[in-house]
Amino acid sequence: MRLEIKTDRVQFLATRAPEPKTDPEGRQKRDQRTQEPLWQTELVAIDGDGADVIRVATTFAPKVSPGQYVTVGELVATPWAIGGPVGGGVPGRVAGADAGRRVDAERVVTAAVLLSAEEAERRELAAVEAERAAFAAWERAYEAYEAARTEHQS
Numbered sequence: 829m830r831l832e833i834k835t836d837r838v839q840f841l842a843t844r845a846p847e848p849k850t851d852p853e854g855r856q857k858r859d860q861r862t863q864e865p866l867w868q869t870e871l872v873a874i875d876g877d878g879a880d881v882i883r884v885a886t887t888f889a890p891k892v893s894p895g896q897y898v899t900v901g902e903l904v905a906t907p908w909a910i911g912g913p914v915g916g917g918v919p920g921r922v923a924g925a926d927a928g929r930r931v932d933a934e935r936v937v938t939a940a941v942l943l944s945a946e947e948a949e950r951r952e953l954a955a956v957e958a959e960r961a962a963f964a965a966w967e968r969a970y971e972a973y974e975a976a977r978t979e980h981q982s
Contacts, residue, residue, distance in 0.1 A: 833903040837875055840900050842892045844870040849885050859887050871898070 848856040849868040857866045864887040873880050884900065892898050 831905045833905055835900045835903050838900075839874045840898050841872045841874065842869060842894055842896045842898055843872055843881065844894055846886075846889045846892065857885075862887060864888075871900070 846867045846869045849866040850856055858864060859866055866885045866887060867889045868883050868885050869890055869892060870881060870883050873882050884903070890898070
C-alpha cells in the first residue's frame with residue numbers, strides 16, 4: 829500500500845547531502861520493487877504549524893546540497909512492520925517493537941521525488957502550457973459545435 833502525502837503547502841530545505849541508505853551492517857539498501865539502490869536525504873519540512881526534520885529515500889542520488897530549498901513531489905509513506913504484524917504501522921503515532929516505546933512514524937518516509945527549483949519551475953511552466961493548450965482545444969471544439977448547431981437550425 830502506498831499512502832501519498834500532500835506537499836503543496838510545505839516548503840522543504842535540504843540539511844544534508846544525499847547519502848546511501850544503509851542497513852545496520854553498512855550495506856546499501858535496495859528498493860523492494862525495483863531493486864535499485866536507495867539514497868537518503870535529510871530535509872526540514874516547514875509549514876504553517878512549524879517544522880520537522882524528515883529523511884526521504886529515493887532510488888537515485890538527488891542533485892541537492894545543504895541549504896537548498898527543494899520541491900518534493902510524489903511523497904509517499906509506505907506501511908511498515910517491525911518484528912511482524914503486531915509492531916507494524918503507517919504514518920501517525922504507532923507502537924514500536926520494544927516494550928511500550930512509541931515511534932513517531934510521521935517522520936518515516938520511504939519514497940520521494942526531489943526536484944531542484946529549476947526543474948520544479950520547468951514542470952510548472954509545462955503544466956501551465958498544457959492547460960492552455962487543452963483549453964484552446966476545448967474552445968475550438970465548442971466553436972465547431974456552435975457552428976454545426978447554427979447550420980443545422982437554418
